[in-house]
Amino acid sequence: MEILIIAIVIAVLGIGAATGLVVGSRRKKQLPPPPAEAPEISRPKPAEPAVGDEAGEGAEGPRRTIEEVDLPAGGGTAVAEPEAPAAPELEVPEPTAGxxxxxxxxxxxxxxxxxxxxxxxxxxxxxxxxxxxxxxxxxxxxxxxxxxxxxxxxxxxxxxxxxxxxxxxxxxxxxxxxxxxxxGPDMERAVATEGGVSADGEELPGVVLVVGVNGTGKTTTTGKLARVLVADGRSVVLGAADTFRAAAADQLQTWGERVGARTVRGPEGGDPASVAYDAVKEGISEVADVVLIDTAGRLHTKTGLMDELGKVKRVVEKLGPVGEVLLVLDATTGQNGLVQARVFAEVVDITGIVLTKLDGTAKGGIVVQVQRELGVPVKLVGLGEGADDLAPFEPEAFVDALIGD
CATH class of the missing domain: 1.20.120.140 (SRP54, nucleotide-binding domain)
Incomplete structure (x- = not known):
């Protein structure tokens, strides 16, 4: 029995010794050595001092003042200036003779x-x-x-x-x-563009009012008439007194720029009489030969608007006489054009007629009829969409075209 107890004790002691050896061997296991310290690398000092650094001279020496710096020729970096828009090339209208x-x-x-x-x-x-x-x-x-x-x-x-x-x-x-x-070969058909002299001895331009209903080509006719006058050696000022149609002033100005004629315009919806007055004043100051005033395309059924057209004429006449009032009629409208003509003649004294679209479906006899109705001559006719398709009316050439060869 004692022998058995001694054997158990020896066995227990042996197991403990073995366990201690295992534990001890784990504790004595070598850890990997720490990484070697990287050698110190000299870095350049930043160009600008960091927060807290003492201000001092940089590595390149003292800074230079602006006076000591050599600037490039021309006073600095050359900056390309934007090119000015080229002026529109003036057109030379076709001569009106013939x-x-x-x-x-x-x-x-x-x-x-x-x-x-x-x-x-x-x-x-x-x-x-x-x-x-x-x-x-x-x-x-x-x-x-x-x-x-x-x-x-x-x-x-x-x-x-x-x-x-x-x-x-x-x-x-x-x-x-x-x-x-x-x-009527004996009717006076020249557009009256001669100016005069004021009571103060100031030269006055000839003033031409262009009137007519919407859709007759009135603004276009005014622009084409400017070309006719420029082709005959006259200087022209345009008055955009059709202030109720947004595109009218722009359209007229474009016509003027093409031949070098200045356009006087006002705010959209402004007083047409005021614009007409300013245009004549501009014509006087520029010593222009002729002032063409494009009025609003009045519907002949609107009495108030027609009265306003009469006001435009009265206001302009405060500066000088209106030498010509041209009524633009669409030759294709026939009898309706005559109704328009009568109403306009009651408001302003029509002195001449411009017949547009005479090359279309118009019937040539309208020339005779409208002259009989108003007692005034056809002075200009429009024969197409081209810029120089407005022609002075020549009775002989017109009749020859009617009869044919």
Whole structure:
């Protein structure tokens, strides 16, 4: 028994010794050595002192003053100046002399049906009453008007009776003479642009008011008229008195810039009479030859607006006389154009007519009818969309276009 106890004690002691050896061996295990310290690297001193550093001279020596620094030639870094926008190149308008003759082919394309129809009828061997009625219907269909048509037919009947035998050339000469008489070759058709002298001896420009309803091409006509005058050697000032249409002043100014004419304009919706007055004053100060005033496109049914047009004329006349009032009519409107013409004539004294779109579906007889209605001549005609398609009206060239070759 004692031997058994001794054996157990020895076994226990052996196990403890073994455990201590294991523990001890773990404690004595070598840890990896600490990393070697990196050698100190000399770094350059920052160019600018850090917070807390003593101020002192930098590594490059003392700083230089602005006076000691050599600046580049020209006083510093050269900065490219933006290029000024190039001035618009002035256009040279086409000479007005003979312009209608040059545009005759364009006019004849839509107008010579009248002349051809009349010549065909007059060339019949026997001119009975039915033929004369056809001649009368042809003239009425060309918008010549009832009274002028009756006069023309009566004269034609008398001259044909005297002629007896009628050759095509004789008929053409006869018809040309009678149509020319109807158009009025002796009417004064030059646009009145001559200025005058004020009571103080100051030179005054010629003043031209351009009036008409919306859609007749009034503003465009004013711009084209400026080109006509510049082509004839006149200096022009434009007055954008159509203040109720936003694009009108811009449009007119563009026309003026193309030929070197100054445009006077006011605020949108401003007083048209005030703009017209300022334009004439500008024309006086610049010693311009002509002031063209584009008025608002009044609807002829608006009495108040028409009265305002009369006000524009009265205000301008405080500075000097208005030499010309041109009514712009769309030649394609026919009888409606005559209604417009009558209303305008009641408000301002119309002195001349501009017929636009005469190269389109217009009937040439409107020239005769509108002159009869107003007692004033057609002075200018528009024959297209081109800048130089506004021509002084020449009765001979117009009648030749009506009859054709």
């Amino acid at each position: 312009r209608l003759v040059r545009l005759r082919a364009r006019l004849a394309r839509s107008q010579n049906a009248l002349g051809k129809g009349l010549l065909a009828l007059l060339s019949r061997d026997h001119l009975d009453e039915d033929t004369w009625e056809e001649i009368e219907d042809t003239l009425l269909g060309a918008d010549i008007g009832v009274a002028p048509t009756q006069e023309l037919v009566e004269r034609l009947r008398e001259r044909v009776a005297v002629l007896g035998t009628r050759t095509p050339e004789e008929l053409r000469t006869l018809l040309r003479d009678e149509l020319l008489t109807l158009v």
